[in-house]
Amino acid sequence: MSSNATTAEGEVPQFYELVPHHHAPHGSTQIGFWIYLMSDCLIFASLFAIYGVLGGNYAAGPSPEHLFNLPLVAVSTAALLLSSITYGFAMLDMDEGKKTGTLVWLVITGLLGAVFLGLTLYEFYHMIHEGAVPQRSAFLSAFFVLVGTHALHVTFGILWLVTLLVQIGMKGLIPANKIRVQCLSMFWHFLDVIWIGVFTVVYLMGMLR
Amino acid sequence: MSASTSHDTLAHGTHAHPNPDAHGDGHDHGTRRTYLIGFALSVILTAIPFWLVMADVISDTMIATIVIMGFGVVQIFVHMVYFLHMNTKSEGGWTMMAAIFTIIVIVIALSGSLWVMFHLNTNMMPGHIMNPADLI
Numbered sequence: 001m002s003s004n005a006t007t008a009e010g011e012v013p014q015f016y017e018l019v020p021h022h023h024a025p026h027g028s029t030q031i032g033f034w035i036y037l038m039s040d041c042l043i044f045a046s047l048f049a050i051y052g053v054l055g056g057n058y059a060a061g062p063s064p065e066h067l068f069n070l071p072l073v074a075v076s077t078a079a080l081l082l083s084s085i086t087y088g089f090a091m092l093d094m095d096e097g098k099k100t101g102t103l104v105w106l107v108i109t110g111l112l113g114a115v116f117l118g119l120t121l122y123e124f125y126h127m128i129h130e131g132a133v134p135q136r137s138a139f140l141s142a143f144f145v146l147v148g149t150h151a152l153h154v155t156f157g158i159l160w161l162v163t164l165l166v167q168i169g170m171k172g173l174i175p176a177n178k179i180r181v182q183c184l185s186m187f188w189h190f191l192d193v194i195w196i197g198v199f200t201v202v203y204l205m206g207m208l209r
Numbered sequence: 210m211s212a213s214t215s216h217d218t219l220a221h222g223t224h225a226h227p228n229p230d231a232h233g234d235g236h237d238h239g240t241r242r243t244y245l246i247g248f249a250l251s252v253i254l255t256a257i258p259f260w261l262v263m264a265d266v267i268s269d270t271m272i273a274t275i276v277i278m279g280f281g282v283v284q285i286f287v288h289m290v291y292f293l294h295m296n297t298k299s300e301g302g303w304t305m306m307a308a309i310f311t312i313i314v315i316v317i318a319l320s321g322s323l324w325v326m327f328h329l330n331t332n333m334m335p336g337h338i339m340n341p342a343d344l345i
Contacts, residue, residue, distance in 0.1 A: 031300045031307075038311040045315040049322035074259050081251055084292055088244035189292040193285050196255075200281035204262045208270050208277070 026179040033183045037190050044194050051142040059137035064206030067132055073203045076119040083112035084192045099173050110161045120151045153191050160184055239294055247291025254284040
């Protein structure tokens, strides 16, 4: 009875006033996206583990030094690295509210991503043409899965970027679009981090084996 | 009673969020200068390992591998700090916590896989012959 009385005095509504912190409309989007990126990181970690275990099993097939073209890898690495800084410039222009500058830098970023993707596809085509297909050896299976998953991520990154260009073009730099640009920024730089692992472990260490 | 509770609410609110405007925008976006520093560092940290391998500078494969991996790890940290703007404060430290957790899981998965898979033959029974040619 007495507990009912205290509840009736308004303690419960007071409790509900305590809990809600003031959140911006997209307040938790970034941390949520970060958690997604970390889980994506674990996918790549398992693929790296597979490559680390199977990377030496050539099954009398072609080995990295016969297949890899380091100058080509250097060019695609440069393209991805440049796209990171151009995305950074897009972020800076967005913070200053410059819509055209943001769009221009995003377009340049997308083009550099397309160059990277084109070079990866060229490499895949070249390898498959030489008979170095995924089913040839465990090394090639692991290679195609690891590098292919990264290339798939870049593909979706470019698709997302094109979508974002349309959205910014239509609605301008509204808060919703800003949060999208920030999330894609994290995604894009994250792909660059994964690529550092790929070119170090697959290509450079592959040539040393 | 009611007055003291509302005072608590106020105190709690100001304590948890001293600057409500900063909340939800916990990321530090960096400046043109930090982006350029990060870019310069990553160019250097990419060019050196490529040069080491392409020019065949270090003849010892083991040392070359360790050096290249070292450059890779340093460059990953450069990217996380200068491009992903990781620090201990963003989102109340939760991005850093998630990242540390992920790194721990990655280290366990990678080192565990490599350790187990390259020691499959350890402690096998002596009579257990792995090479089929020895059975004849």
